[in-house]
Amino acid sequence: GDSVTQMEGPVTLSEEAFLTINCTYTATGYPSLFWYVQYPGEGLQLLLKATKADDKGSNKGFEATYRKETTSFHLEKGSVQVSDSAVYFCALFTPAAGNKLTFGGGTRVLVKP
Amino acid sequence: DAMVIQNPRYQVTQFGKPVTLSCSQTLNHNVMYWYQQKSSQAPKLLFHYYDKDFNNEADTPDNFQSRRPNTSFCFLDIRSPGLGDAAMYLCATTPGWGQETQYFGPGTRLLVL
Numbered sequence: 001g002d003s004v005t006q007m008e009g010p011v012t013l014s015e016e017a018f019l020t021i022n023c024t025y026t027a028t029g030y031p032s033l034f035w036y037v038q039y040p041g042e043g044l045q046l047l048l049k050a051t052k053a054d055d056k057g058s059n060k061g062f063e064a065t066y067r068k069e070t071t072s073f074h075l076e077k078g079s080v081q082v083s084d085s086a087v088y089f090c091a092l093f094t095p096a097a098g099n100k101l102t103f104g105g106g107t108r109v110l111v112k113p
Numbered sequence: 114d115a116m117v118i119q120n121p122r123y124q125v126t127q128f129g130k131p132v133t134l135s136c137s138q139t140l141n142h143n144v145m146y147w148y149q150q151k152s153s154q155a156p157k158l159l160f161h162y163y164d165k166d167f168n169n170e171a172d173t174p175d176n177f178q179s180r181r182p183n184t185s186f187c188f189l190d191i192r193s194p195g196l197g198d199a200a201m202y203l204c205a206t207t208p209g210w211g212q213e214t215q216y217f218g219p220g221t222r223l224l225v226l
Contacts, residue, residue: 032213043119043203043217044156051213089155093213099144101215103155 002027006090006104013080013111021075021107023064023090031092033057033066033073034101038087047075047088080111116140117218119204125224126194134189134221136204144210145187147179148203150220156203162187163210191223199225 007022025031032051036044048057053068064075073090090104118137126132136145143164148156160169162181176198178190191198201222205215 034214036217041222043117043220044205045217046214049214095211099207099210099213100158100161101213105155 002031002092002094002102004090004092004102004104006088006107008105009087009108011107011109013109015082015111015113016079017111019075019077019080019084019109021088021090021109023073023075023104025071025073025090025092025102027071027092027094027102029094029096031094033064034091034093035062035064035073035075036089036091036103038089038106040086044089080109082111082113085109085111117204117206117216119202119218119221121221122219123222123224125226126191127226128196129193132191132194132223134191134202134223136187136189136218137185138204138206138216138218139185140206140208140216141184142206142208142216143184144207145181146205146207146215147187147189148205149198150201150203159189194223194225196225199223 003026005024034049035047037047038044048059050057050066056065062077064073087106087108089106091101146161147159150156159173180188201220203220204218
């Protein structure tokens with residue numbers, strides 16, 4: 001079945017550091033890929049998405065590129081802020097999986113001033 | 114512009130006392146989902162509605178029920194909450210079947226005493 005694997009956290013960074021969160025997936029067919037962010041005590045917010053190979057999703061300084069050859073969708077940000085402290089979830093969607101999102105385990109990111 | 118609204122944000126109930134969580138949406142989306150999320154783990158899908166068609170996940174306990182009286186509202190009923198049901202409950206919507214982007218509400222945190 002479909003699955004998503006993320007690097008385990010927590011990831012602790014200083015402000016203005018470079019952030020990378022690795023995400024790889026296994027899926028039948030051609031999934032759409034997502035990054036969701038969850039701030040403390042809040043629900044999930046869509047951060048960015050990509051629907052086909054080589055697409056790059058971007059939002060709020062974050063980027064991720066859909067790499068079909070390596071089945072990856074790594075999240076990057078060049079200069080993090082304290083406000084980026086959150087849990088980040090990689091997810092995929094394939095209609096073949098019954099129109100459900102398959103989530104990775106989440107990566108907690110803590111940015112220190 | 115609130116789009117997916119969950120009330121209350123925090124709910125305290127007693128062991129075995131029925132509790133209802135509510136979700137409403139102003140997006141006029143056909144599909145509504147309920148997730149359970151424990152301790153920043155990945156959200157776990159409990160069930161979803163496509164319009165009025167109810168779809169239960171195979172491993173969702175019978176203790177969890179749902180109602181969708183109209184397009185805008187969806188309720189999660191926990192008939193006899195146990196300590197293990199303490200979690201964040203997330204509601205999400207999509208415009209229709211095959212629409213992969215899910216829009217999440219802020220969640221309701223349930224505490225069982």
